[in-house]
Amino acid sequence: MKGTIIGLDLAKDIFHIAVLNQAGKQARKKKLRRRQLRLYFTQTEPCKVAMEVCASAHYWAREFQRRGHEVVLLPPQHVKGYLRGQKNDYNDALAIAESAQHGAIRPVIIKSIEQQDTQSFHRIRRQLVGEQTRLANQIRGLLAENGIVMRKGVSVVRRDIPEILGDADNGLSERFRALLCRQHQRFLDLDEELAWYKAQLVAEAKSDETCRRLSDVPGFGPVVSSAFKSWIGDGKQFKRGRDASAALGVVPRQHSTGGKELLLGISKRGDSYVRSLVIHGARSVVSHAGKKTDPLSVWINRLVATRGFNKAVVALTNKLIRIAWVVVARGEDYRPQAV
Numbered sequence: 001m002k003g004t005i006i007g008l009d010l011a012k013d014i015f016h017i018a019v020l021n022q023a024g025k026q027a028r029k030k031k032l033r034r035r036q037l038r039l040y041f042t043q044t045e046p047c048k049v050a051m052e053v054c055a056s057a058h059y060w061a062r063e064f065q066r067r068g069h070e071v072v073l074l075p076p077q078h079v080k081g082y083l084r085g086q087k088n089d090y091n092d093a094l095a096i097a098e099s100a101q102h103g104a105i106r107p108v109i110i111k112s113i114e115q116q117d118t119q120s121f122h123r124i125r126r127q128l129v130g131e132q133t134r135l136a137n138q139i140r141g142l143l144a145e146n147g148i149v150m151r152k153g154v155s156v157v158r159r160d161i162p163e164i165l166g167d168a169d170n171g172l173s174e175r176f177r178a179l180l181c182r183q184h185q186r187f188l189d190l191d192e193e194l195a196w197y198k199a200q201l202v203a204e205a206k207s208d209e210t211c212r213r214l215s216d217v218p219g220f221g222p223v224v225s226s227a228f229k230s231w232i233g234d235g236k237q238f239k240r241g242r243d244a245s246a247a248l249g250v251v252p253r254q255h256s257t258g259g260k261e262l263l264l265g266i267s268k269r270g271d272s273y274v275r276s277l278v279i280h281g282a283r284s285v286v287s288h289a290g291k292k293t294d295p296l297s298v299w300i301n302r303l304v305a306t307r308g309f310n311k312a313v314v315a316l317t318n319k320l321i322r323i324a325w326v327v328v329a330r331g332e333d334y335r336p337q338a339v
Contacts, residue, residue: 004047007097009089010054018093024101029090041067050100052076058111065110072100073108109237118230122223125197126273132190139183146172157187201226213327216334218296219281219320228324231274235329241322248275250318266314275317278324282317295337 003022008015013034021027032040037060041049046068051057053073061071074096082095082102099105111119136157140150148170150156161184164170165177172180205211205222214225231248238244245251249269255262268275286309289297303312326332 004045005097005101006044006047006049007093007095007100008049008051008060009093009096010051010057010060011089014089016089016093018090018097020097020101024098026094026097029093031089038063041069044069046070048072048100050074050096052079052096053108058116061110062113071110073110074099074105075108078105109233111233115230115233118226121197121200122227122230122273125194128190128194128197132187132194135183135187135190139180139187142176142180146176148172158191161187198222210328213331213333214324217320217323217327219278219285219316220324221281224277224281227274227277229328231271232325232328235325238325238329241325244325245318245321248278248321250275250279250314250321278320279313279317282320283313285320286313286316 004027005020007018007020009017015032015034015037016029017032017040018029019027030040041064048070049064050072051060051074053075057073061073064071079095079099082099083091084095085091132154136154139157139161140152143150143164148164150160161180164172165181165184201222204226205215208229210229211222211225214220214228215222217225220228232238232244235244238247242251246267247270249267249272251267252263253265253267255264286300286304289300289304300312300316303315307315323334327334
């Protein structure tokens, strides 16, 4: 089936496929249940299989690759332009097949099991951090209703709650003290859970060669290094560091017409979580660059003076992503510019 393209519309139980022949015409369409999908692609001669990047896409991509097929994962926002007629599952599968046949859309690299494990790790950790922040805000709000005002911050809650519970003259009722004690215990449990995740990140930063080299880049601590490595993989999907910056959405968004170029704010494309981590790391570097005299700090301070703090942070984020791409894709160590 050389030259044949199968567009697969993924789902939980019912899958739809559209098959394009070598001439680019729709040869057939088919509906398959989950238990039939593996058997169908096992019995089908090796061909190109196209899917949108969505839930379970990377899993099925690895399954089809093991059966000898060439798998292409496409961003759904770009496949949308190939949809004709009314939206249904068969038309979606046909649009996926035609977009793969056109070949103009940059495909998404298939994630390995290790990359997905690291991604799951960061998602769970992010959920725990958010849960602890929400719990701290709830505790502060409930205490404010009882006349006790606390400053913002998780560390403040960690420090002040034992004192509040031990103060018998602050006017809190016994019932509210019991509720506050249980909430404080939940807060400590989350602290313990997050400490385990932090220990895992530190161990990975020491044992993994790529994370170790990334940790030498300014603004790349254990969290940023692990998340960036999970996102970029081996980096071979990008020809240059500029492409990696564009994929992560830290290049200007363009809206030009009639020969007049108009550059707006950053495009914010790609993984928002990884982008926010790198930006926070860059913000820390910019904040501490004021009293340093190395070439990078001099460049940062000049940007802060001429363009402002926030634009300097974004410019440094762009530079750091390009540096990190070189570290990952070319296997090089970070070498700071000499004074």
